[in-house]
Amino acid sequence: MKYCIGLMSGTSLDGIDSVLLEIEGKGIDTKYKEIYFNCYPIDEDIKNEIHDSMDAKKSNVALICSLNYKLGNLFADACIDLCKKANISLDNVDFIASHGQTIYHNPNLEGKLVPSTLQIGEPSVIAYRTNTKVISNFRGKDIAAGGQGAPLVPYVDYILFNKYKKNIAIHNIGGIANTTILKKDTSKDEILAFDTGPGNMIIDELCRRLKGIEYDKNGEIAKRGRIDYELLNKMMSHSFFEQQPPKSTGREHFGSFYVEQLIKENNNIDANSLIATATEFTAETMADSYKRFILNNIDLDEIILCGGGAYNLTLRESLERKLKNIKISSMEDHSMNSFSKEAVAFAILGNECLNNIKSNIKSATGAKNYVVLGDITNS
Numbered sequence: 001m002k003y004c005i006g007l008m009s010g011t012s013l014d015g016i017d018s019v020l021l022e023i024e025g026k027g028i029d030t031k032y033k034e035i036y037f038n039c040y041p042i043d044e045d046i047k048n049e050i051h052d053s054m055d056a057k058k059s060n061v062a063l064i065c066s067l068n069y070k071l072g073n074l075f076a077d078a079c080i081d082l083c084k085k086a087n088i089s090l091d092n093v094d095f096i097a098s099h100g101q102t103i104y105h106n107p108n109l110e111g112k113l114v115p116s117t118l119q120i121g122e123p124s125v126i127a128y129r130t131n132t133k134v135i136s137n138f139r140g141k142d143i144a145a146g147g148q149g150a151p152l153v154p155y156v157d158y159i160l161f162n163k164y165k166k167n168i169a170i171h172n173i174g175g176i177a178n179t180t181i182l183k184k185d186t187s188k189d190e191i192l193a194f195d196t197g198p199g200n201m202i203i204d205e206l207c208r209r210l211k212g213i214e215y216d217k218n219g220e221i222a223k224r225g226r227i228d229y230e231l232l233n234k235m236m237s238h239s240f241f242e243q244q245p246p247k248s249t250g251r252e253h254f255g256s257f258y259v260e261q262l263i264k265e266n267n268n269i270d271a272n273s274l275i276a277t278a279t280e281f282t283a284e285t286m287a288d289s290y291k292r293f294i295l296n297n298i299d300l301d302e303i304i305l306c307g308g309g310a311y312n313l314t315l316r317e318s319l320e321r322k323l324k325n326i327k328i329s330s331m332e333d334h335s336m337n338s339f340s341k342e343a344v345a346f347a348i349l350g351n352e353c354l355n356n357i358k359s360n361i362k363s364a365t366g367a368k369n370y371v372v373l374g375d376i377t378n379s
């Protein structure tokens with residue numbers, strides 16, 4: 001067993017999910033033990049810089065260049081503090097796997113813009129300050145191989161759940177929501193996985209703009225509002241939902257600009273009801289994805305929810321109503337932690353990189369070839 005750290009700073013911008021693990025083996029035989037998890041909040045100034053760097057009107061090269069180093073330092077701080085809290089010396093940590101902060105994700109050819117994705121948080125800074133090897137830039141090689149560069153966690157879902165003797169889906173509700181479908185006795189080549197649309201992204205942004213709070217804790221606000229079905233139908237007409245998988249999306253489509261328009265065009269709807277409608281919309285896009293692309297061919301037994309949105313009870317109850325015959329559970333029902341899962345996943349992907357194992361799933365990302373994911377920056 002050796003120690004490693006996984007860092008995930010996701011699309012929600014709620015913080016840097018950081019996990020210290022003991023890891024052993026590789027590929028399907030990977031074994032790990034979670035030692036310590038913490039989510040380090042990102043302060044408002046840096047959060048604003050991240051938002052600005054994604055905004056065509058406010059972004060500039062100097063900002064992104066500086067932010068790359070600021071985030072590298074924040075990620076290093078997280079690793080140093082994590083080891084302190086866990087009472088383990090950084091000298092004993094074999095490697096750090098850092099996803100980085102996605103500031104742009106454009107997986108399709110759009111006019112002059114070629115398929116591309118950008119995660120920042122300078123790995124040299126993390127490696128220098130921690131004196132530890134860093135694996136980063138996990139999405140680059142998959143895009144180079146003609147894929148979407150996302151989702152990547154399905155490979156890890158396969159490692160974690162391949163022995164499960166049921167047809168299951170693992171649905172992550174982060175900023176964006178994405179699902180992995182694992183048929184009983186599936187082979188790696190048959191895994192279906194794709195982004196289903198927004199997760200908490202629209203709900204969070206509405207909470208921030210209309211209520212001055214970060215998120216709708218347990219879905220309490222949505223519970224108090226009334227769903228506006230006319231608006232819901234309009235939201236469902238977005239072209240992303242009919243697009244065939246493999247597909248991925250991000251803030252470019254469902255971020256600040258989308259929410260700004262939503263508020264502007266619906267000023268007759270009160271705040272609670274807008275949040276209720278956005279919550280219903282999120283549940284509907286998740287359920288609709290199964291109905292459109294999965295349930296015609298696969299009888300799903302169970303959907304395991306993970307990511308912070310798994311704790312939004314209004315969202316979860318709506319999903320249960322829409323998919324009555326399928327058991328809805330959470331990571332905790334399987335003795336795992338909903339919050340640490342993605343950070344654990346990148347630690348496992350980092351371990352695969354060091355073992356030179358190809359870890360993209362072609363059927364999930366659309367890549368032409370299997371490739372080794374991640375770049376190594378030595379200490």
Ligand SMILES: Nc1ncnc2c1ncn2[C@@H]1O[C@H](COP(=O)(O)OP(=O)(O)OP(=O)(O)O)[C@@H](O)[C@H]1O
Nearest residue numbers: 010011012174175176200215217218307308309311
């Ligand atoms: N108790 C709760 N009730 C409702 N929502 C919650 C709760 N706890 C967390 N969340 C939501 O979960 C979000 C954080 O989720 P998570 O850490 O999975 O996102 P992420 O890592 O940014 O996502 P991504 O998968 O997009 O990379 C918060 O921003 C919030 O919207």
Ligand SMILES: CC(=O)N[C@H]1[C@@H]2OC[C@@H](O2)[C@@H](O)[C@@H]1O[C@H](C)C(=O)O
Nearest residue numbers: 011102105150151152153176178248
């Ligand atoms: C470009 C990017 O950062 N995509 C994330 C995002 O967050 C959820 C969803 O959109 C998924 O496609 C992906 O992350 C997970 C960890 C993945 O690659 O599996």
